[in-house]
Amino acid sequence: xxxxxxxxxxxxxxxxxxxxxxxxxxxxxxxxxxxxxxxxxxxxxxxxxxxxxxxxxxxxxxxxxxxxxxxxxxxxxxxxxxxxxxxxxxxxxxxxxxxxxxxxxxxxxxxxxxxxxxxxxxxxxxxxx
Numbered sequence: 026x027x028x029x030x031x032x033x034x035x036x037x038x039x040x041x042x043x044x045x046x047x048x049x050x051x052x053x054x055x056x057x058x059x060x061x062x063x064x065x066x067x068x069x070x071x072x073x074x075x076x077x078x079x080x081x082x083x084x085x086x087x088x089x090x091x092x093x094x095x096x097x098x099x100x101x102x103x104x105x106x107x108x109x110x111x112x113x114x115x116x117x118x119x120x121x122x123x124x125x126x127x128x129x130x131x132x133x134x135x136x137x138x139x140x141x142x143x144x145x146x147x148x149x150x151x152x153x154x
Contacts (some may be wrong), residue, residue: 028067037091046127050144052133064106072103072115076126079117088142091149096120098129098149101142116140118148 047055061093081087086102096118103113116130129148130141 026143042124043073043080044071044123044125046125048127048129048148051128051130052062055128058131062105062107068103068105072101073126076101076117080121080126090116091145093149095122096152097133103131107154114140116145118152 043048051092055065055069076082080099081088081089081097082101088100089097090100091126098116098118101115101117105113112134114130114132114134115128116132118127118129119125120127130144132140
């Protein structure tokens with residue numbers, strides 16, 4: 026089961042709607058982290074607001090780690106108010122034509138050095154035509 030929701034942002038003259046989905050693995054990881062970090066749901070909402078406006082992110086906190094003609098996979102730093110020490114990372118895909126973002130993975134940088142590359146590879150394989 027995938028979670029899906031929509032964030033609308035923009036000025037009154039220009040409204041942009043970005044659809045968000047979460048993979049089941051992401052949902053499980055999010056729930057696990059939410060028990061430990063109470064602000065996570067609000068922090069993720071703020072993150073969604075940011076990527077709704079700037080889907081590829083800005084500066085050093087966003088990195089495109091893979092792409093093809095349909096999508097880009099981005100690794101982003103997630104600022105969590107209750108998180109001490111290192112930080113959380115979110116891996117998501119951005120489908121520009123569909124104005125859709127799909128969250129793939131969330132992980133603790135202190136416990137896991139990099140994203141699950143096998144998961145990213147499998148995700149790309151599923152979405153290639």
